[in-house]
Amino acid sequence: MNETIVTPLFQPLYRQIKALLTKSLISGEWGPGDAIPSEMEFAAKFGVSQGTVRKAIDELASENIVVRRQGKGTFVATHSEEVIKLRFLRLVAEDGSKELLDNKLLSCVRSKATDDMAIKLKIKPGSVVIDIKRLLLFSNKPVILDRIILPATVFKGVTSERIEAFNGSMYRMYETQLGISMVRADERLIAVGATAEVANLLSLKKGAPLLSIERLSYTYGDKPMEWRLGLCLTDDHYYFNQLE
Amino acid sequence: MNETIVTPLFQPLYRQIKALLTKSLISGEWGPGDAIPSEMEFAAKFGVSQGTVRKAIDELASENIVVRRQGKGTFVATHSEEVIKLRFLRLVAEDGSKELLDNKLLSCVRSKATDDMAIKLKIKPGSVVIDIKRLLLFSNKPVILDRIILPATVFKGVTSERIEAFNGSMYRMYETQLGISMVRADERLIAVGATAEVANLLSLKKGAPLLSIERLSYTYGDKPMEWRLGLCLTDDHYYFNQLE
DNA sequence: GAGTGGTCTAGACCACCAA
DNA sequence: TGGTGGTCTAGACCACTCA
Numbered sequence: 001m002n003e004t005i006v007t008p009l010f011q012p013l014y015r016q017i018k019a020l021l022t023k024s025l026i027s028g029e030w031g032p033g034d035a036i037p038s039e040m041e042f043a044a045k046f047g048v049s050q051g052t053v054r055k056a057i058d059e060l061a062s063e064n065i066v067v068r069r070q071g072k073g074t075f076v077a078t079h080s081e082e083v084i085k086l087r088f089l090r091l092v093a094e095d096g097s098k099e100l101l102d103n104k105l106l107s108c109v110r111s112k113a114t115d116d117m118a119i120k121l122k123i124k125p126g127s128v129v130i131d132i133k134r135l136l137l138f139s140n141k142p143v144i145l146d147r148i149i150l151p152a153t154v155f156k157g158v159t160s161e162r163i164e165a166f167n168g169s170m171y172r173m174y175e176t177q178l179g180i181s182m183v184r185a186d187e188r189l190i191a192v193g194a195t196a197e198v199a200n201l202l203s204l205k206k207g208a209p210l211l212s213i214e215r216l217s218y219t220y221g222d223k224p225m226e227w228r229l230g231l232c233l234t235d236d237h238y239y240f241n242q243l244e
Numbered sequence: 245m246n247e248t249i250v251t252p253l254f255q256p257l258y259r260q261i262k263a264l265l266t267k268s269l270i271s272g273e274w275g276p277g278d279a280i281p282s283e284m285e286f287a288a289k290f291g292v293s294q295g296t297v298r299k300a301i302d303e304l305a306s307e308n309i310v311v312r313r314q315g316k317g318t319f320v321a322t323h324s325e326e327v328i329k330l331r332f333l334r335l336v337a338e339d340g341s342k343e344l345l346d347n348k349l350l351s352c353v354r355s356k357a358t359d360d361m362a363i364k365l366k367i368k369p370g371s372v373v374i375d376i377k378r379l380l381l382f383s384n385k386p387v388i389l390d391r392i393i394l395p396a397t398v399f400k401g402v403t404s405e406r407i408e409a410f411n412g413s414m415y416r417m418y419e420t421q422l423g424i425s426m427v428r429a430d431e432r433l434i435a436v437g438a439t440a441e442v443a444n445l446l447s448l449k450k451g452a453p454l455l456s457i458e459r460l461s462y463t464y465g466d467k468p469m470e471w472r473l474g475l476c477l478t479d480d481h482y483y484f485n486q487l488e
Numbered sequence: 489g490a491g492t493g494g495t496c497t498a499g500a501c502c503a504c505c506a507a
Numbered sequence: 508t509g510g511t512g513g514t515c516t517a518g519a520c521c522a523c524t525c526a
Binding site for chain 3: 282283284298301312313314315316317318
């Protein structure tokens, strides 16, 4: 038992196993929603005890990369119809009500990445990106003006029609159409005044205060995949954050 | 071995032990910075195995309530001089520079809690609160206008002089003077326009966009202890958030 | 060298689920 | 009923710290 697994760096066994599982996830060996082999199977395969495999999976579960279901198995995280629409969206209605979420696509074009974009998305400067603009409506009121940038090489086949077909649920489209799961995201928030153009789109006065949310989303292995800038009207909504 | 510990609800053993440890923390049995007994000691005391105690402490550690130090022991989380000043503060300089943080106390008075405050702090309406206003300066520039509300019964002896003595590091004062550790906080962010009064204090034009951060901080056992409203100038800073 | 947390094992029993 | 994850044990060895 416990034949050491060959890895360059010293790592606890359970982390080496975690790395192997992550590698399989990246390679697409199991897609979103699939069951992964049982703890016992992994234990046998890697020649370690079940408890060690468990600890590796524990970490993946705490990062929401994988979901455990007692009696059934462990599954690659997928995002339910309802949840995925709001993936990473922390905007909550002031009165706590559930709201109708609507999507109005403004444009979807191919263009060249600016240097700034290229650095953030870790792609070559000037390579082709998909540039999307859209309006999100909550209960029929425009609340968020979004700009989304995607590297075209990976996000093949993203068109206005596709987006419309998914009713603007971008992350659902990434997952089901392209097999791309977002694992985490970084956000930078500032307050800005609405420009004339933005004010017009959101039915505001020029200079009205807006919450600007810049988001970079990552897939397995800390690879940045999507850049987003949302300008949010926070008259009836707030951004909620829990700190520990 | 494994004599069941009497608790009303069914809980795994390690959670029952976690609850006992939390109770001791609330009672102040060990203060911030103190070492808690070793895993083996707890195991003997509670009649469980070391692994079970470990799992209980694991959870406390992952919540930053306790800190493990290999070879030394496990310690009640304390916050270093540098860290505690910025406890929960997610505002980062645009250029990533380290900054001088300065504090200018504007006022510190006793008043009666409004109904809204009372609900949020879970105190009786109309009970006495301490109402603090201050300005935070980054590199000598005013960036945050803070209002802080504390229940007076718990935060005895908080005066302008005390605050000045701690150079505005409120959480450090709570910890060292009152033995109150904040464990987590909820924040609500919106964008607002500066009122005339606020604009004046932050050297801005009236209506300038500001990031409004409302924060409720909790101590052990999910007890709200401090309410705060910060109005932040985000010309040279942004609020950083990592989503998982 | 004694004591601490960190890792790992082998095996047990439980709760849950599906066929 | 058999397989899954969830909990728990007892004991082992390691890495680190400090006297």
